[in-house]
Structure formats: structure tokens, C-alpha cells
Amino acid sequence: MRWQGQAVQESDGAALIPLKGLMRSVRTPEFEGVTFHEVAAKTALNKVPGQSNMPFSWTVNPTRGCLHQCVYCLSPDTLILMGDGRQRLLRDVTVGDRVVGTEFDGKYRRFVESEVQAKWGTEKPAFRVTLRDGTEIVASGDHRFLTERGWKYVWKPDGGGQRPCLTENNRLMGFGLGMAPEDYEAPRETEQYRGRAAHGRTFHSVAPSIDRTLNILGRALKTSNDLRIASIQPLGGMKKLIDITTSTGDFIANGVVSHNCFARKTHEYLDLDSGRDFDTQIIVKTNVAEVLRAELNRPSWKREHVALGTNTDPYQRAEGRYQLMPGIIRALADSGTPFSILTKGPLLKRDLPLLQEAARQVPVSVAVSLAVMDPELQQKVEPGTPDPRARLNLIRSITDAGLECSVLAMPILPWLTDGDERIDTLHAALAEAGASYVTTGALHLRPGAREWFMQWLAREYPGLVGKYRRIYDGGSYASKEYRQWLAASARAARRRHGFDKPADLMWRERNDPNSPLSSQGTMAAASAPAQPALF
Structure with a gap:
């Protein structure tokens, strides 16, 4: 996709934001719903805070924001x-409004x-989901609704994919x-409302005028x-859709x-919206290589280790x-x-000759x-990221190029990805792919992420x-x-699959949060893979 002529015009105020060094904002059909803000950065090297227990002092982040996230959207008329x-059209809902969501209270939602x-x-692209009672909902294929069998997506992604639909x-x-009046309190207008609702295609034209409440x-x-699914129909073409983020993580739509x-909240220090903007307003330091080269050539530079991929995937x-x-x-x-480079992206294969x-x-x-x-499960916790098979192929390519490739098997999710059998399966696959070392770490629930x-x-x-x-108390x-149990299970799996522990990798063991040798039990969590839906 050629990006010439794709610059956002000044008249399009929705995309132009006050950023220092902003040269232009770019949109392209290749990245629907995303604006790239190309900036001239003054610095490239970022100093890791002194109180951090990371085994490196410097990082470089060529971008801010992450395209690994997915967006779930609905029709503005929802x-x-x-x-x-009361009911309100999604187009008229604003930040700060109070809506109805759900949460668990004991065994009940x-x-x-x-x-x-x-x-x-x-x-x-949008789809019309029609239910047996006449309810209709227009949503993107990435949208999820709660079913009697848990959350399910509207449609499978292009090329298939393993996700519940x-x-x-x-x-x-x-x-x-x-809505049945015996289930929820409703005023006298309920029967008239139900009659109109049976005609799902005309409901949106009449419902906003009904002055009623659902207590x-x-x-x-x-x-x-x-509310069984009657049909799911692709609508064809691109449709304007809207999504909201709520404090409970859900809301009631139609x-x-x-x-x-x-x-x-990773964008807030740039005065960008904490919900939409991290995924859709991507800051690109287009001159990062030139600025970095100048910084590295300073007499004061001590050639300390620089880590890439600690904030967003390069x-x-x-x-x-x-x-x-x-x-x-x-x-x-x-x-x-x-x-060092930490990534999930197979695009690294392009640069293997340079890395060699x-x-x-x-x-x-x-x-x-x-x-x-x-x-x-991987798509639930890391939607939009390369699947496990793609990452295993990346590991093979790295090792085939004669480079060592370690793996951060982090975070391990209690009762979801732990257990001796799962950990052994993971190590077996990594050994077959040629990984040189595996570091495991339990889920770290930082404030906010928790x-x-x-x-x-x-x-x-x-x-x-x-x-x-x-277990988190x-x-x-x-x-x-x-953490001690996980360390023992992972250590046994490493032995079984030939991941001998070289002396120059002992620092990993000392800083592994699961290891009995760890003095603080905190390090590896900060290097855990970013999880778009979770972190």
C-alpha cells in the first residue's frame, strides 16, 4: 500500500492532535481505523528508572501504541x-455516562x-445478527456477545482461525x-413496546420516543x-461502527x-485517550535511527546494553x-x-541477515x-497477536540463521496454562523449534492490570x-x-528437553520470580509479553 497522498488534512480535526514534533498524520485503508502520527523525536535512548530491577539500563521504543489489540464495534443505532x-442510541452515549453492565456476585452475574x-x-466490515425474538444487532466480526456457553465472537477472522464464534x-x-414483564419490572408501556420490538427492523425508529425505564x-x-441465533448475515462493504469502554468491561446492547x-492508560502522558488511542493513535518516531546514532556517538556513551521491545513490540x-x-x-x-530484541512478530525474519x-x-x-x-486461549488473552504456530516458526528461523533464541514463557496463568503436562508440552515444542533457553514466570497483577x-x-x-x-491475596x-511449585515444574521440564543452564544465564534464574533463588521474586513480570486484552 502506497501511503503518498494519505496524509490527514488539517480540516480533519478528529485525527490531528497536539504532539511535540508532529510532522503529519497518516491514514490508510491498510490499517482501518488507525491514525499514524509521524513525529521528529528529539531523543531515542530511554533510561530505565534507577529503582527498577531490570537487568538493563536503556531501551529504545520506535513507536508508542500497539496494533496487536483488537477493536469490537457496534452500529451507531444500537x-x-x-x-x-432508559435506552439511548450508541451514537449519543458519551464518556462519563452511566450505563448498565454486569458483574459476578458470588455465583450469579x-x-x-x-x-x-x-x-x-x-x-x-459488519454483520447483522438476528435472534429468534426479532432482535437485530449490527456488529463487527470481532465483537463478542455473552452466550449460555460464554463469550463468543460474531464471525471468524479472514483465513479461519481458532476462536469461539x-x-x-x-x-x-x-x-x-x-422483554418479559415477569422477569424484570417495567411500566405499563411494556406490552406496546414488545409488540413494536417484534418488528426488529423498525424498532430503532420508535424506541427512543418511548419514555420508560427498566429497573x-x-x-x-x-x-x-x-434469544437463540436465527441468522448471521455479512452486510458487505465498510460500515461506520462505534465502541465504548466501560468500567465493568461490558454493557447492554439491544x-x-x-x-x-x-x-x-499508557497514552495518557501524551494527553491521548486511554481507551481508543493506544490502539488507534500510533506515534511513530520516523527519525529514531538518526537520533539514536547521534546519541550513541557521544563521548559520554558507555556502550551499555540496550533492550528493544520492553514497552511495545518493535x-x-x-x-x-x-x-x-x-x-x-x-x-x-x-x-x-x-x-537485545523481544518480539512476537514474524516480521523479524526480514532483518535476520542484518542481525547476523x-x-x-x-x-x-x-x-x-x-x-x-x-x-x-491465546486469542482470548492476546487478541490480534501472531498465533503459537507462527511464533514457533519464527524461533526456527532465528536458530536456522545461527542466532540463539531464548523464549519468555510469561506470564504463566494459574489453572489455565500451568500444570506439569501443559508446561512439558510447551517446553517440548520450544525444544523442537530450537530455542536455546526458556524463562517462565507467573502472572504479575500490577495495580490497574489487577x-x-x-x-x-x-x-x-x-x-x-x-x-x-x-493465591494472590x-x-x-x-x-x-x-512460585516455588512453578519453578520446580519448569526446571524439570527444562531438564527433560535439554535446556541446560549455561553459567552466563544464571542471572535469569536469580531474577526469575518463580525461583527460590530470587531475592525479590519480581523481575520477570516486567518483561512479560504485553497482553492487549489483559495488560
Whole structure:
């Protein structure tokens, strides 16, 4: 895709934001819904805070923001249930509004009030989901709805893929457009409302004029109407869609429980929106290689180790357009600076000849993050990232090029990706791919991520909530007993599959949060692979 002529014009205020050094903002159909802000950076090297226990002091991040995330979107005409019990069109919902979401209270999922934290629009292929009671919902294929069998996507991604999708055997959870009065309190207009709702195609034209409330806060989620899937129809072409982020991670759309995309706060220091912008407003330091070379040539530079990929993946899809990494690799090697790369992206294969050349000049280490072998689970916790098979192929390519490739099997998720059998399967696959070393680490629930993850866990795996609360006990780290067990299981798997522990890798063991040798039990979590939906 040629990007010439794709610059956003000044009249398009929605895309232009006040960024220091901003040269232009670019959109392209190749990245629907994404704006790239090309900036002239003044610095490239980032100093790691002194209080950090990372085994390196410097990083380089050519981009800010991440394209690994997925976006779940609905038609602007979708009715959203507000906290006061009234319905409002999604197009009219604003940040700060109170809507109805759900959360678990013991063994029941209940309706609760939820705050809208972010809102954004995009254009994507759309699908019409029709239910047996006449309810219709227009959504992107990436959108998820709650069924009696858990969260399911509307449609499979292009080329197939392993993720749970809606079928005509599924029933959505909620009340639909024809809510039964015996289930929830409603005023006298309910029967008229139900009659109109049966005509799903005309509902949007009449519902906003109905002055009525649905008094359901605090009530348990249950379904009595026929909310089975009747059909799912591709609408063809690109449609304007909208999504919101809420404090509970869900909301009620056309009477059914709808998943949303989760806000993260990594862009806030740039005065960018914490929900939409991390995924759709990508800051690209187009001159990063030149600035880095100048910094590395300073007499004061001590040629300390530089880590790439500690904040955002340097081999996201946009790297194929901007090609920033070749210049970064050359600048580091030419200056005699040792460096390491952590990635999930197969695009690194493009630069293997450069890395081979650099390794003849300076110490170079490459690591791939891979902790989940189940493709379906992997897409739940890391939607939009390369699947396990693609990452195994990347490891093979790295080792075939004569470079060592270590693997960060982090984070290990208790009861989801742990267990002796799963850990052994992971190590066996990594050994077959030629990995040189494997570092495991239990899930680290940092403040902010902790609340988000527990909400996600309650929706996807409610039976595990109590277990997680016991082993994390309200803190960031799994219990010492769990970390010791995981260390022993991983150590046994490494022995079985030939991952001998070289002396020059002993620092990994000392800093592995699962290791009894670790003094703090905290290091590796900070290098854990970024999880778009979880972190």
C-alpha cells in the first residue's frame, strides 16, 4: 500500500492532535481505523528508572501504541441501556455516562451500574445478527456477545482461525427487545413496546420516543425470551461502527450483554485517550535511527546494553511500512553497543541477515514471547497477536540463521496454562523449534492490570476467581508456594528437553520470580509479553 497522498488534512480535526514534533498524520485503508502520527523525536535512548530491577539500563521504543489489540464495534443505532433504566442510541452515549453492565456476585452475574470510560468510531466490515425474538444487532466480526456457553465472537477472522464464534446453536444472554414483564419490572408501556420490538427492523425508529425505564440494577442475569441465533448475515462493504469502554468491561446492547474493548492508560502522558488511542493513535518516531546514532556517538556513551521491545513490540505490522528497525540495528552495531530484541512478530525474519552481521560486531540476543500453546486461549488473552504456530516458526528461523533464541514463557496463568503436562508440552515444542533457553514466570497483577484481569477472569472463567484471590491475596504476585511449585515444574521440564543452564544465564534464574533463588521474586513480570486484552 502506497501511503503518498494519505496524509490527514488539517480540516480533519478528529485525527490531528497536539504532539511535540508532529510532522503529519497518516491514514490508510491498510490499517482501518488507525491514525499514524509521524513525529521528529528529539531523543531515542530511554533510561530505565534507577529503582527498577531490570537487568538493563536503556531501551529504545520506535513507536508508542500497539496494533496487536483488537477493536469490537457496534452500529451507531444500537440501543444502550443507561444507568437510569432508559435506552439511548450508541451514537449519543458519551464518556462519563452511566450505563448498565454486569458483574459476578458470588455465583450469579448481576446487573450493575457502569461508567463509560472511552468512546471511538471506526469503519469495518459488519454483520447483522438476528435472534429468534426479532432482535437485530449490527456488529463487527470481532465483537463478542455473552452466550449460555460464554463469550463468543460474531464471525471468524479472514483465513479461519481458532476462536469461539456464534452459531445457530447459541443463545445470547439478556432480555432482547421483547422483554418479559415477569422477569424484570417495567411500566405499563411494556406490552406496546414488545409488540413494536417484534418488528426488529423498525424498532430503532420508535424506541427512543418511548419514555420508560427498566429497573433491573441488582437483579440476576437470566434469559426467558427466545434469544437463540436465527441468522448471521455479512452486510458487505465498510460500515461506520462505534465502541465504548466501560468500567465493568461490558454493557447492554439491544437488550443483550455485549463485550467491549478495554481502556489502558499508557497514552495518557501524551494527553491521548486511554481507551481508543493506544490502539488507534500510533506515534511513530520516523527519525529514531538518526537520533539514536547521534546519541550513541557521544563521548559520554558507555556502550551499555540496550533492550528493544520492553514497552511495545518493535515488529508490529506498521514496521513493514516504516522500516525503522534496520537503521536501529545498524546504529547499535556500528557503535559497539550490545542489544537485545523481544518480539512476537514474524516480521523479524526480514532483518535476520542484518542481525547476523550485527552479531559479528557486538553481543546480540533475541527472545520470542510464547507462553500459551492453545490457539483459542491465546486469542482470548492476546487478541490480534501472531498465533503459537507462527511464533514457533519464527524461533526456527532465528536458530536456522545461527542466532540463539531464548523464549519468555510469561506470564504463566494459574489453572489455565500451568500444570506439569501443559508446561512439558510447551517446553517440548520450544525444544523442537530450537530455542536455546526458556524463562517462565507467573502472572504479575500490577495495580490497574489487577482490576482489569479479575473482571476478565470473572467473565471468561468465573470458577477460577476464588482460586486467584487465594493465591494472590490482593497483591501483585502469586504466593511463594505457587512460585516455588512453578519453578520446580519448569526446571524439570527444562531438564527433560535439554535446556541446560549455561553459567552466563544464571542471572535469569536469580531474577526469575518463580525461583527460590530470587531475592525479590519480581523481575520477570516486567518483561512479560504485553497482553492487549489483559495488560
